[in-house]
Amino acid sequence: MPEAATHVGSGKVRELYELDGDRLLLVASDRISTFDVVLPTEILDKGRVLTGLAAFWFARTRDLVPNHLLALRPDGRSSECRRLGMLPLECVVRGYLTGSGWKDYQATGAVCGHVLAEGLRDSDKLPEPIFTPSTKAQEGHDENIDRDRAAELVGRERFDELERTAIALYELASAYAAERGILIADTKFEFGLDPEGRLVLADEAFTPDSSRFWPADEYEPGRPQPSFDKQFVRDYCETLGWDKTAPGPELPDEVVAGTRARYVEAFERLTGIDFDDYLAEPEVAFR
Numbered sequence: 001m002p003e004a005a006t007h008v009g010s011g012k013v014r015e016l017y018e019l020d021g022d023r024l025l026l027v028a029s030d031r032i033s034t035f036d037v038v039l040p041t042e043i044l045d046k047g048r049v050l051t052g053l054a055a056f057w058f059a060r061t062r063d064l065v066p067n068h069l070l071a072l073r074p075d076g077r078s079s080e081c082r083r084l085g086m087l088p089l090e091c092v093v094r095g096y097l098t099g100s101g102w103k104d105y106q107a108t109g110a111v112c113g114h115v116l117a118e119g120l121r122d123s124d125k126l127p128e129p130i131f132t133p134s135t136k137a138q139e140g141h142d143e144n145i146d147r148d149r150a151a152e153l154v155g156r157e158r159f160d161e162l163e164r165t166a167i168a169l170y171e172l173a174s175a176y177a178a179e180r181g182i183l184i185a186d187t188k189f190e191f192g193l194d195p196e197g198r199l200v201l202a203d204e205a206f207t208p209d210s211s212r213f214w215p216a217d218e219y220e221p222g223r224p225q226p227s228f229d230k231q232f233v234r235d236y237c238e239t240l241g242w243d244k245t246a247p248g249p250e251l252p253d254e255v256v257a258g259t260r261a262r263y264v265e266a267f268e269r270l271t272g273i274d275f276d277d278y279l280a281e282p283e284v285a286f287r
């Protein structure tokens with residue numbers, strides 16, 4: 001990471017720097033959050049797993065929609081990206097009813113204007129994936145919005161393009177992952193526009209931080225599902241009687257090791273690439 005690079009943004013676990021007028025550097029740390037709190041203990045290589053997974057999906061979806069990835073750095077956790085004009089929508093696709101979608105459904109029978117059948121249970125598979133955009137909240141959770149509000153923010157035609165593209169991306173990746181024992185319950189994309197006004201997929205794609213990954217062999221609707229990647233961390237935190245406000249607890253070595261193994265397992269199952277091969281030559285892995 002160049003010391004002089006201007007910091008242009010940060011998420012909970014990633015940082016964004018300006019490289020020059022049209023390129024950014026996206027750096028994924030090994031930090032992990034649970035119950036919305038970043039923990040003081042890092043998961044070795046988590047940032048590399050997520051960076052490699054996103055690069056894998058960008059390569060596999062490039063015919064569907066162009067993406068911002070220009071190059072992976074040799075550290076395996078930093079990506080050079082095209083600088084775009086970002087659209088002000090979090091583009092969420094849900095194939096299963098859980099999280100805020102489940103909450104909204106229980107309160108109103110609908111999610112972002114999609115009226116759903118009665119009697120659905122937590123974690124039920126939806127008959128079709130639904131596009132449920134939200135707006136970035138300055139603090140706290142993103143706010144789910146209906147189609148008309150979303151179309152006001154980006155224009156009707158762009159909204160339709162976003163919905164079609166996001167659903168197609170989800171259908172491609174969720175079918176592929178399901179064959180490899182991972183259910184992608186839902187996922188979030190961010191899109192931007194290039195200088196010609198073309199839609200470009202930005203941020204990360206189908207990582208466990210931007211999606212809910214569930215182990216397919218444990219799927220059982222009617223209850224919350226275990227997280228493929230974070231379940232050890234959650235279970236450990238639940239034993240502590242922690243009130244889930246910052247600061248979070250330190251994680252013991254066994255929990256760190258078990259969680260790292262789950263991230264690596266997700267990477268290897270989905271990409272078919274040995275994680276050590278990725279670490280040796282990140283840039284080569286997805287050519």
Ligand code: Q0N
Pocket residue numbers: 009010011014015016024026068081082083084085086190192202203204
């Ligand atoms: C950008 N954010 C959202 C990553 C995500 N390609 C781009 N061009 C211009 N701006 C952005 C991207 C991207 N990706 C996306 N902010 C700026 C949130 N960030 C926060 C930090 O980590």
